[in-house]
Amino acid sequence: MSELVIKDLHVSVEDKEILKGLDLTIKSKERHALMGPNGNGKSTLLAAIMGNPKYTVTKGSIELDGQDVLNMEVDERSKAGLFLGMQYPSVVSGVTNSDFLRSAINARQEKPISLFKFIKEMDKAIEQLQMKPDLAHRFLNDGFSGGEKKRNEIVQMMMLKPSIAMLDEIDSGLDVDALRIVSDAIIKTQEETDMGLLIVSHYARFYEYLKPTHAHVLLDGKIVVSGQADLVDKVDQEGYEWIEKEFGVFA
Ligand code: ADP
Ligand code: MG
Numbered sequence: 127m128s129e130l131v132i133k134d135l136h137v138s139v140e141d142k143e144i145l146k147g148l149d150l151t152i153k154s155k156e157r158h159a160l161m162g163p164n165g166n167g168k169s170t171l172l173a174a175i176m177g178n179p180k181y182t183v184t185k186g187s188i189e190l191d192g193q194d195v196l197n198m199e200v201d202e203r204s205k206a207g208l209f210l211g212m213q214y215p216s217v218v219s220g221v222t223n224s225d226f227l228r229s230a231i232n233a234r235q236e237k238p239i240s241l242f243k244f245i246k247e248m249d250k251a252i253e254q255l256q257m258k259p260d261l262a263h264r265f266l267n268d269g270f271s272g273g274e275k276k277r278n279e280i281v282q283m284m285m286l287k288p289s290i291a292m293l294d295e296i297d298s299g300l301d302v303d304a305l306r307i308v309s310d311a312i313i314k315t316q317e318e319t320d321m322g323l324l325i326v327s328h329y330a331r332f333y334e335y336l337k338p339t340h341a342h343v344l345l346d347g348k349i350v351v352s353g354q355a356d357l358v359d360k361v362d363q364e365g366y367e368w369i370e371k372e373f374g375v376f377a
């Protein structure tokens with residue numbers, strides 16, 4: 127059982143305050159949808175949780191199972207069980223996908239994973255995501271299509287088995303079939319590992335597949351409305367204007 131607890135989080139980027147007192151708790155097995163108009167701080171939140179040095183936490187706390195995440199180095203955060211599937215995964219030439227993943231897994235455990243077990247798990251993940259089998263041996267994200275990069279983020283999630291996984295617009299640019307395949311893989315991984323999920327997306331269709339247990343709207347640096355899956359439908363039908371009006375915020 128894991129729990130990520132964020133309290134009164136304030137984050138600045140280049141001396142501009144982006145998050146202005148954000149509260150959020152995510153537990154094992156939960157699926158949180160995080161929505162909000164562009165530029166309101168969703169990616170900033172995820173970057174701050176992972177310890178991206180461009181994002182300065184000026185106030186508040188982030189704890190994972192009672193441990194102070196803000197005191198951890200970036201690699202300690204992922205070892206502690208945090209994972210970010212990125213909107214724009216970076217290309218790493220010269221490092222194969224499988225080498226990258228094996229060292230990431232080995233960095234998290236005392237005994238290195240056996241080659242046999244690693245290959246078995248990687249094959250399973252690649253098959254689940256319906257990706258080309260040669261993917262393991264290609265340089266990380268090098269020459270991958272947009273959709274392949276996104277699927278590859280999910281392969282990494284499946285292999286690393288985080289306790290809390292955050293996915294930033296992982297559905298953008300996926301065709302309908304890929305969306306279904308990625309959603310199924312996310313759900314299956316969660317069923318097998320009990321991870322907690324924080325999913326940033328603009329699209330009701332993705333959430334229809336994923337069936338969030340909680341939904342939130344981030345506006346002007348704070349979570350201003352929380353609810354359940356019906357909040358996703360309301361935003362899909364009515365947009366954010368009703369919330370902006372209610373809170374006097376015009377993003
Ligand atoms: P969202 O993900 O909700 O669309 P972001 O967190 O990406 O929003 O951005 C929130 C605000 O912070 C925007 O005004 C954006 O320009 C700014 N911002 C985010 N990251 C950076 C960065 N690395 N450098 C400069 N400004 C940034
Ligand atoms: Mg954005």
Ligand code: MG
Nearest residue numbers: 168169170294
């Ligand atoms: Mg974003």
